[in-house]
Amino acid sequence: MAFIEFRDIxxxxxxxxxxxxxNLDIEEGEFVTxxxxxxxxxxxxxxxxxGLESVTEGxxxxxxxxxxxxxxxxxxxxMVFQQYSLFPNMTVGQNxxxxxxxxxxxxxxxxxxxxxxxxxxxLSEKIDQYPREFVRRTAAACRPGAxxxxxxxxxAP
Amino acid sequence: xKEKKKKLPYIILIFAVIFLxxxxxxxxxxxxxxGWTSLIPSDWTxxxxxxxxxxxxxxxxxxxxxxxxIPPILICNVVVILALYTAVIHYEWMEKIIQTxxxxxxxxxxxxxxIPVLSLYAGSPSILGNRMVMLVCIYCISILPFVYQGIxxxxxxxxxxxLIEAAEILGAxxxxxxxxxxxPNMMAGILVSSLISLSSIFGDFTILKIIVGxxxxxxxxxxxxxxxxxxxxxxxxxxxxxxxxWILSQIIFKLQNRKKKR
Numbered sequence: 001m002a003f004i005e006f007r008d009i010x011x012x013x014x015x016x017x018x019x020x021x022x023n024l025d026i027e028e029g030e031f032v033t034x035x036x037x038x039x040x041x042x043x044x045x046x047x048x049x050x051g052l053e054s055v056t057e058g059x060x061x062x063x064x065x066x067x068x069x070x071x072x073x074x075x076x077x078x079m080v081f082q083q084y085s086l087f088p089n090m091t092v093g094q095n096x097x098x099x100x101x102x103x104x105x106x107x108x109x110x111x112x113x114x115x116x117x118x119x120x121x122x123l124s125e126k127i128d129q130y131p132r133e134f135v136r137r138t139a140a141a142c143r144p145g146a147x148x149x150x151x152x153x154x155x156a157p
Numbered sequence: 158x159k160e161k162k163k164k165l166p167y168i169i170l171i172f173a174v175i176f177l178x179x180x181x182x183x184x185x186x187x188x189x190x191x192g193w194t195s196l197i198p199s200d201w202t203x204x205x206x207x208x209x210x211x212x213x214x215x216x217x218x219x220x221x222x223x224x225x226x227i228p229p230i231l232i233c234n235v236v237v238i239l240a241l242y243t244a245v246i247h248y249e250w251m252e253k254i255i256q257t258x259x260x261x262x263x264x265x266x267x268x269x270x271x272i273p274v275l276s277l278y279a280g281s282p283s284i285l286g287n288r289m290v291m292l293v294c295i296y297c298i299s300i301l302p303f304v305y306q307g308i309x310x311x312x313x314x315x316x317x318x319x320l321i322e323a324a325e326i327l328g329a330x331x332x333x334x335x336x337x338x339x340x341p342n343m344m345a346g347i348l349v350s351s352l353i354s355l356s357s358i359f360g361d362f363t364i365l366k367i368i369v370g371x372x373x374x375x376x377x378x379x380x381x382x383x384x385x386x387x388x389x390x391x392x393x394x395x396x397x398x399x400x401x402x403w404i405l406s407q408i409i410f411k412l413q414n415r416k417k418k419r
Binding site: 050051052071072073076077078079081083085086087088089090098099102103143 | 315316319320322323324325326327328329330338341342
């Protein structure tokens with residue numbers, strides 16, 4: 001059994017049949033890229049996987065567990081959004097720490113992890129700054145990186 | 158040429174400020190005059206200012222005006238925020254309906270709302286028959302367009318759907334995400350619409366007069382009751398009303414900016 005499995009996934013938006021019987025197996029540690037023209041359903045498939053969209057038909061398995069009806073919170077899947085979606089009212093550090101706080105990790109661990117992640121991308125100096133344009137992309141990429149989730153996906157390159 | 162280009166926006170801005178401030182400046186200047194029958198005032202006096210500032214009725218009237226503004230602003234903000242948030246996140250088709258409902262009061266001015274409400278509920282044994290409840294409810298309706306517009310623009314400006322999705326992915330519940338991320342980002346919109354609503358209620362006379370008459374004397378009612386007194390005295394009250402509203406808005410904006418800087 002593969003680590004991530006899509007079994008006969010169908011997704012309708014009203015009359016539009018967007019995903020037509022997708023079957024896909026992905027092994028643990030495998031790097032997968034979905035390529036296709038605009039509107040072909042790449043983002044929809046990722047959104048179905050992360051739980052932001054429900055599937056009309058079919059099942060999704062993660063490490064052998066059927067997660068089809070799990071909420072995004074239960075799935076623990078990280079994602080870098082196309083528009084970054086950083087929280088404007090929080091500093092870069094708070095943004096990166098958010099996922100860990102939701103997992104109720106200890107304060108010291110969160111501080112260390114945030115510092116470590118920001119060090120990697122060279123944003124340590126911006127830790128107390130609010131996300132401005134020049135740091136948005138990098139900070140957005142750090143957020144799932146720090147959140148200790150096992151899987152990360154990006155909706156756009 | 159470059160210098161000219163730079164100066165032009167400032168010149169336009171200065172003219173706009175002068176144009177907008179002119180009625181206020183005229184009122185202020187007039188409040189210091191003894192009489193103004195020719196081109197220049199006949200004499201200057203502080204008499205009306207001293208009279209107004211020592212008048213025991215003025216400050217309680219301002220307080221009553223502010224007090225009656227708070228419940229409608231709170232109720233209206235909560236209702237509109239919840240309705241719009243639900244519409245934006247779950248039922249996008251409902252937004253048009255909410256917009257239509259919220260914009261109707263724009264065409265219904267005070268007198269048109271107040272008279273039917275009064276004739277419908279006056280004498281009713283229910284709580285709606287209470288004049289103060291009636292007043293608060295009517296104010297809720299009258300400020301609806303301001304509150305709606307401010308909150309709607311703000312919700313669309315922060316891309317609320319994506320922020321909620323980002324928070325959910327990181328493990329937050331919808332309610333937590335709303336309180337921790339959406340509400341703080343909406344504060345600017347809420348403050349602006351609340352201030353416009355405050356000045357609208359603070360400056361209302363028509364609805365107040367129809368619904369409660371002289372039983373609840375706000376600064377506007379005081380102004381109306383003092384209409385037989387000299388015009389300069391009324392000017393002083395108008396200036397005081399303006400200054401109080403301005404100080405309130407400045408305090409709120411300063412508080413918000415301090416929070417942001419932190």
